[in-house]
């Protein structure tokens with residue numbers, strides 16, 4: 001058995017993609033897994049309870065331990081039941097991997113209220129809800145005198161952190177919120193022995209990335225940097241009781257792992273004489289080193305602006321909005 005023998009890990013959205021690969025990997029390392037997934041479509045509609053059951057069967061057929069949970073992470077009571085299921089099935093809970101997500105990509109003027117709410121609910125509220133009930137359980141265990149390493153691993157996307165991707169108002173906002181929550185929870189939950197970190201996968205071949213430029217539908221013959229399994233060892237490391245990390249957001253792309261630093265302060269101006277006038281502000285701010293969102297996007301896509309310059313990247317954004 002591996003390094004996680006006897007540890008119980010609840011993984012949300014573990015029926016497919018990256019979450020499924022994490023469930024299989026952590027189970028092979030000896031962890032008991034609660035495989036949560038109600039199996040909706042990419043846009044959050046519908047459901048299929050067989051996806052969680054299939055992963056449980058796969059884990060058990062390899063000699064591992066797992067139970068299925070088909071609760072929706074946006075449902076407050078269901079989030080509580082996930083934690084209770086871990087405790088009733090395996091006698092406790094040591095880690096939560098918040099991985100569930102859906103996507104509805106549209107330009108801001110096309111996005112409906114429901115489409116905004118649903119995407120934010122799964123990623124941001126769902127991460128909060130499951131963490132909330134896990135933390136309440138760990139508070140009880142700590143008050144009962146039980147002290148041990150506990151871990152939360154959140155999942156975000158570069159969309160919302162490093163890459164300002166057009167058509168992703170809801171998804172980017174939710175991911176940025178989860179990254180912010182990671183830091184707050186790392187501070188708050190330290191006293192309960194809980195380390196809180198975050199992984200940010202990139203260009204992994206799942207249903208979410210079908211059709212993304214540069215994402216081949218067919219895996220290569222050799223090592224596959226787009227395989228969902230590439231993220232799992234990093235999550236296993238973060239869940240391992242020997243891991244010292246907390247409050248970190250790690251970008252993962254293939255076998256490359258990078259630490260991220262949050263928003264950082266740039267140039268500053270001061271008004272020693274009291275309050276600013278608008279013309280004074282305008283004159284001073286004009287001299288500051290400002291970040292251009294179009295240049296940021298060009299960088300995120302792999303380099304500086306092309307020969308067509310800024311107009312080229314603006315045209316690309318507009319074409320993407322027209323397609324969405």
Ligand SMILES: NC(=O)c1ccc[n+]([C@@H]2O[C@H](COP(=O)([O-])OP(=O)(O)OC[C@H]3O[C@@H](n4cnc5c(N)ncnc54)[C@H](O)[C@@H]3O)[C@@H](O)[C@H]2O)c1
Nearest residue numbers: 013016017018039040072073099100101157201203204206
């Ligand atoms: N694939 C990538 O390249 C990539 C890049 C950046 C971030 N991510 C993040 O990785 C995570 C996994 O994404 P994926 O690419 O494996 O996608 P995926 O669609 O294959 O898996 C997501 C899973 O979440 C489940 N889910 C959806 N709504 C749920 C809900 N309300 N409750 C519980 N489960 C729910 C789905 O049924 C699905 O099985 C997501 O958080 C995503 O934002 C993925």
